[in-house]
Amino acid sequence: MSDGFDPAAGPSRRKLLKCMMWGSAGVLWAVSGGVPQPFQLDGEALAAGPAPGDFTFMQISDTHIGFKGPVNPDPGGTLKEALAKVAAVRPAMLLHTGDVSHLAKPEEFELAAAIMKGANLETHYVPGEHDTIGDKGKSFFERFGNEKSTSGWYSFDQGGVHFIGLVNVVDLRPGGLGYLGPEQIKWLEDDVKGKSASTPIVVFAHMPLWTVSANWGWGTDDAAPAIDLLKRFGSVTVLNGHIHQVIQKVEGNVSLRTAYSTAFPQAAPDTPGASPGPLKVAAEQLKSMLGVRRVDVVHDKPVMLTDATLAS
Amino acid sequence: MVASKPGRRCVIVLGAVAVLLLFSGSWLGWRSLAAASSPADVVINDYKFGPATLTVPRGTKVTWTNKDDDVHTVASDGDPKLFKSPALDTDDSFAFTFTEAGTFKYFCSIHPRLQGSVVVE
Numbered sequence: 001m002s003d004g005f006d007p008a009a010g011p012s013r014r015k016l017l018k019c020m021m022w023g024s025a026g027v028l029w030a031v032s033g034g035v036p037q038p039f040q041l042d043g044e045a046l047a048a049g050p051a052p053g054d055f056t057f058m059q060i061s062d063t064h065i066g067f068k069g070p071v072n073p074d075p076g077g078t079l080k081e082a083l084a085k086v087a088a089v090r091p092a093m094l095l096h097t098g099d100v101s102h103l104a105k106p107e108e109f110e111l112a113a114a115i116m117k118g119a120n121l122e123t124h125y126v127p128g129e130h131d132t133i134g135d136k137g138k139s140f141f142e143r144f145g146n147e148k149s150t151s152g153w154y155s156f157d158q159g160g161v162h163f164i165g166l167v168n169v170v171d172l173r174p175g176g177l178g179y180l181g182p183e184q185i186k187w188l189e190d191d192v193k194g195k196s197a198s199t200p201i202v203v204f205a206h207m208p209l210w211t212v213s214a215n216w217g218w219g220t221d222d223a224a225p226a227i228d229l230l231k232r233f234g235s236v237t238v239l240n241g242h243i244h245q246v247i248q249k250v251e252g253n254v255s256l257r258t259a260y261s262t263a264f265p266q267a268a269p270d271t272p273g274a275s276p277g278p279l280k281v282a283a284e285q286l287k288s289m290l291g292v293r294r295v296d297v298v299h300d301k302p303v304m305l306t307d308a309t310l311a312s
Numbered sequence: 313m314v315a316s317k318p319g320r321r322c323v324i325v326l327g328a329v330a331v332l333l334l335f336s337g338s339w340l341g342w343r344s345l346a347a348a349s350s351p352a353d354v355v356i357n358d359y360k361f362g363p364a365t366l367t368v369p370r371g372t373k374v375t376w377t378n379k380d381d382d383v384h385t386v387a388s389d390g391d392p393k394l395f396k397s398p399a400l401d402t403d404d405s406f407a408f409t410f411t412e413a414g415t416f417k418y419f420c421s422i423h424p425r426l427q428g429s430v431v432v433e
């Protein structure tokens with residue numbers, strides 16, 4: 001949530017200090033119409049319910065049900081904690097940006113579905129590469145897929161926003177990154193054709209739709225042609241998962257941001273000596289590295305993203 | 313060499329020790345030779361296949377073992393796939409026997425930057 005940063009007045013000393021404090025904790029800057037606005041990762045605002053007339057939804061990601069690594073032997077427990085944070089906001093709906101399961105096993109999908117059901121929230125899913133192992137996502141789509149979609153990708157309208165769920169984790173090519181494929185990009189072109197440029201667009205997909213790190217496979221090979229199709233819109237928000245940390249890129253009207261996992265953290269991209277796998281952290285540190293995202297859509301204002309950790 | 317009675321016993325004991333040493337030495341030698349001549353194992357660790365290129369004689373069964381904290385797969389390049397493992401969690405293994413000569417490239421189908429090859433001679 002913005003902390004009332006007024007670029008004309010300049011920040012008060014206290015706010016500046018607070019900003020600097022966030023700087024070390026991971027402050028991020030959103031750019032809307034060229035004006036940077038700070039938003040905090042530690043979401044005090046998360047506890048407040050939605051303002052009347054506004055549309056608030058939330059995002060969770062990388063729940064990895066079935067993961068048994070020492071950093072978090074109970075990803076079901078941390079998912080429940082994440083859903084409790086979601087419930088406190090009372091959002092209109094929830095997006096899950098993939099890696100619902102760890103190994104795409106039926107029992108993992110079953111447990112994940114049971115926990116998610118506890119949230120009692122309309123939820124829209126896209127798969128991660130862990131969900132599509134072995135069957136290109138067949139069993140994932142049967143359980144979590146959009147009913148009207150035959151391909152896995154889909155769109156819908158809610159709260160005046162056009163939502164687009166993309167699949168970039170199937171048919172990955174040797175040496176490559178995430179992949180959308182020409183069929184999906186053509187579908188996207190048709191999907192947004194004729195839509196007014198003032199329609200806010202929210203895209204959600206598992207792997208980042210820009211290259212965070214080529215070495216670590218954190219990107220999507222054919223993201224650029226997909227993003228190009230959206231550049232004419234005044235407000236495009238791209239929500240990704242996969243890298244288990246919050247990183248943002250802003251390109252004109254297109255703002256792309258990855259999300260926390262609810263299961264385990266990963267190292268900052270290209271950290272020497274590290275790999276893109278689970279990051280081992282001390283038990284008391286874990287919950288400060290897992291989290292959820294609140295998204296507020298207010299008429300005629302930039303879409304506002306607030307990331308909050310499970311420790312906050 | 314002529315030896316007194318206790319001396320002869322000593323020789324016998326020494327001989328037995330020598331035989332034992334010889335035997336165990338050759339056994340150890342055989343073991344290390346066996347290990348060196350069957351590098352038909354690939355270990356997956358830190359998002360890498362090791363060795364990235366493995367050369368084996370025809371008919372060799374190659375076993376991949378995942379020692380990484382993350383899940384990986386082993387899938388041959390191209391379509392249809394010559395071999396494709398299920399999800400390999402930590403400590404899971406997958407094996408494939410190469411019956412034909414050639415260079416077989418493979419990758420992890422969920423982390424496609426991980427690549428390796430098996431050269432069958």
